Amino acid sequence: MMKAKKKILAVLSTTALFAGILAGCGSADKDKESASKGGGSTTLTFLMDNQSPAQMEGVKAVSAEIEKKYNIKTEIETRPGGTEGDNLIKTRLSTGDMSDLISYNSGSLLQALNPEKNFVDLTNEPYADKLLDTFKTAVTVNKKVYGVPAANFSAGGWLYNKKVYKELGLSVPKTWDELMANNEKIKAAGKTAVIGTYKDTWTSQVIVLADNYNVLAEAPSFPDDFTANKAKMATTPAALRSFEKLEEINKKGYMNKDFNATGYEAGLKMLVDGTGVQYPIISFALPNIAKLYPDQIDNIGFFPQPGDSADKNGVTAWAPNGLYINKASEHVDEAKKWLEFFVSPEGQELYMSKVTPDGPSAIKDIKLSDNVYAAVKDMLPYFNEGKTAPALEFLSPLKGPNLQQITSEVGGGMKSAKEGAKAYDSDVEKQAKQLGLKGW
Numbered sequence: 001m002m003k004a005k006k007k008i009l010a011v012l013s014t015t016a017l018f019a020g021i022l023a024g025c026g027s028a029d030k031d032k033e034s035a036s037k038g039g040g041s042t043t044l045t046f047l048m049d050n051q052s053p054a055q056m057e058g059v060k061a062v063s064a065e066i067e068k069k070y071n072i073k074t075e076i077e078t079r080p081g082g083t084e085g086d087n088l089i090k091t092r093l094s095t096g097d098m099s100d101l102i103s104y105n106s107g108s109l110l111q112a113l114n115p116e117k118n119f120v121d122l123t124n125e126p127y128a129d130k131l132l133d134t135f136k137t138a139v140t141v142n143k144k145v146y147g148v149p150a151a152n153f154s155a156g157g158w159l160y161n162k163k164v165y166k167e168l169g170l171s172v173p174k175t176w177d178e179l180m181a182n183n184e185k186i187k188a189a190g191k192t193a194v195i196g197t198y199k200d201t202w203t204s205q206v207i208v209l210a211d212n213y214n215v216l217a218e219a220p221s222f223p224d225d226f227t228a229n230k231a232k233m234a235t236t237p238a239a240l241r242s243f244e245k246l247e248e249i250n251k252k253g254y255m256n257k258d259f260n261a262t263g264y265e266a267g268l269k270m271l272v273d274g275t276g277v278q279y280p281i282i283s284f285a286l287p288n289i290a291k292l293y294p295d296q297i298d299n300i301g302f303f304p305q306p307g308d309s310a311d312k313n314g315v316t317a318w319a320p321n322g323l324y325i326n327k328a329s330e331h332v333d334e335a336k337k338w339l340e341f342f343v344s345p346e347g348q349e350l351y352m353s354k355v356t357p358d359g360p361s362a363i364k365d366i367k368l369s370d371n372v373y374a375a376v377k378d379m380l381p382y383f384n385e386g387k388t389a390p391a392l393e394f395l396s397p398l399k400g401p402n403l404q405q406i407t408s409e410v411g412g413g414m415k416s417a418k419e420g421a422k423a424y425d426s427d428v429e430k431q432a433k434q435l436g437l438k439g440w
Contacts, residue, residue, distance in 0.1 A: 042334045043073040045099035047092075048150075049085055050078040054287035055151060058355040062347050069341070072334050074101075082202040082404060093118050093326075100329040101338065103150045106138035106322045107391070108399035111435070115146040120325035120332055122146060127340045135362035138319035138394050147322025148339050149362035151355070154283045154318040155379045156210030156391060157304040162374075164191065164274045165301070172303045174310040176245060183254045186277045194249050195276035196259025196411065197267035204407040206280045207249065207305065211242035213316045213389040214307035223395035229432065229439040234421035241308075243410055243417035243424075250413045260412060265292070272296045280305070282318055283358040286373050290356055302375035304382060314387035315379060319394050320362055359383075397435060400427030 048059065056076070063074035077099055079085045086109070092098045093113065102119075104110065113119075122128055123145045128136075131148060139147035158179075165172075168189055173179035183193035197203045215222055218238035225231035226239075233239045249255060256262060256276060268285060270276030272293045279285075283302060290297040304315040323342065325335040341347045348366050357368055358376060360383060368376075382388055393399045400406075403424060410420035432440040 041067075041071045041073055042331050043075055044101055044331055044335055044338060045075045045077055046101040046103070047077045047079055047089075047099040048103040049081045052284065052288060054291040054355050057291075058351040058353075061350045061354050062342055065347075065350055066338055066341055070334070070337055072338060074338070082200065083401065086401070089113065096328060098326045098328065100326055100331055100335050102324045102326060103321050104324060105393075106135070106147060106319045107393040108397050109393065110139060110146070110322060110324075111141055111397045112399075112401075112431070115141050115324070116144070118327055119146045120327050120329075120335070122148070122325070122336075122339070125336060125340070127343050130343055130364050132362050132364060134390075135319050139322045139324075147324045148343050149320045150323045151284065151320040152357040152361050153320060153359040155302065155304070155359055155382075156206060156212075156282045156316045156318060157302055157379070158278050158280050159271060159283075159285065159375060160278045160301050160303065161271055161274045161276075162299050162301045164277045172301070173306050174313045176306045176308055178310075179306050180248070180252070182278075183249075183252065187254060191274070192256045192270065192276040193254040193278060195262075195267045195270050195279040196255035197262050197264050197279075198260045198408050198412060199263040199266075201404040201408050203264055203267070203281060204246075204411050205404050206282060207246045207411070208242040208403075208407055209391055209393075210280065210282075210305040210316045211245065211307075212392045212395075213304065213314045213387075214312065215239050215242060215392075216389045217307060217309075217312040217314070223392060226392075226428075227396040227398055227432075227437065229429075229437075232421075232425045233428075234418060234425050240417060240421050243407075243421045245305075246407060246411045247413075247417040247420075250411055255411075268292065271300065283375065283379065284318075286358040286375055287355050290373065298374045300373070300375050302378040304379075314389065315382040316391050317359070317383070317388045318391050397437070398428050398432055400424055400431050402427045 046059070059076060066072050066074065079088050089102070089104060090113065121144045127148065128145050135149050136145055139145055168185055170182050170185060173182055186193035215238045219236055222231055222236060222239060267276065267279055268289050271279045272289065289300060304313060306313065323339055325332060329335055343363050345366065348363060356371065356373060358373070359379065360368065406420050406423050406427065409415040410417060415423065429440065
């Protein structure tokens with residue numbers, strides 16, 4: 001595990017560094033009908049989440065070219081995000097009703113889907129060598145590669161309204177205390193300092209998850225010890241601190257009062273309008289802001305979640321979602337061809353013509369254009385200087401399914417940080433036993 005972690009950190013440090021999407025489930029009847037008419041086309045179904053309208057446009061652009069080149073059509077299906085989407089995927093896999101292509105998380109959540117049983121092994125495909133090792137590690141189970149990147153690397157941290165920062169004379173915070181001081185000034189100015197969008201519960205996790213760079217700075221062996229049941233969130237001060245930060249935001253009243261009824265897209269609007277000034281979120285939100293508010297995207301900046309020391313300031317990075325092939329698909333060869341084109345320079349150019357990247361590519365020799373978002377320019381120096389660390393879910397197979405409910409409770413004032421950390425330790429214990437991990 002330590003070897004894998006070092007490899008991940010090394011690659012992240014040397015790359016100029018979201019959540020991604022496709023899908024396909026074969027439609028045998030349609031194919032037979034098409035063939036009978038002399039068309040000979042194949043239709044793949046592709047399941048992706050409904051949280052990324054910009055990525056949807058990118059997938060459509062790639063699909064249109066694949067249809068021209070290979071006579072392979074793509075029918076895109078959508079699913080909800082968060083726990084609801086996870087459960088839908090598990091149900092469809094168990095009932096044999098899954099699409100041909102699936103866009104889904106890499107890392108620990110992928111392992112929970114039993115990829116060896118459900119997805120096609122891509123280890124020996126020619127395009128597997130094009131993937132950065134950082135990403136490969138996140139889609140590898142028992143030394144087999146099961147996915148290609150659906151998007152680019154993302155960064156977890158805080159998006160902020162640069163115009164309001166300038167109006168209030170604020171500087172980008174390098175420590176948690178500096179961030180809290182900014183929050184006080186924003187609150188005093190009658191604006192929402194921290195945008196809360198707990199209606200979409202997955203967003204409540206970000207403050208805890210984006211803190212992993214800071215956790216590793218204080219406790220480098222935590223991912224290995226956590227996986228081996230030698231360390232707990234509630235009893236490791238650096239890990240507990242992540243929950244304490246979430247609790248502190250609520251206690252000091254920095255969020256919008258209606259945070260439980262406010263959703264993700266409403267949060268983006270608050271950020272753009274400047275009624276909310278800072279939004280703890282993963283940078284895959286940037287393409288959505290650009291699509292919804294194209295004239296405002298350059299007014300949105302990014303800073304990493306601060307730790308307690310300015311000397312240890314860095315970014316927690318997310319490997320993108322993976323694109324996987326349903327093992328039960330009747331069109332595996334066509335689906336492999338789909339993925340091969342998607343990761344090619346031509347496929348990536350088409351995709352990025354619709355989706356401006358929210359971080360560096362996970363594919364070798366794919367360079368970003370000069371017109372990346374201002375927020376991406378803010379984050380790239382951290383990647384270039386090696387001040388990055390993967391999110392915990394890419395260093396450990398453990399990510400309890402109830403984390404977003406627990407962080408909603410801590411961030412909403414219903415549980416203390418210590419209670420939330422203990423609840424998450426219990427959640428993880430159940431998962432570890434289900435996975436059969438040693439030491440549990």
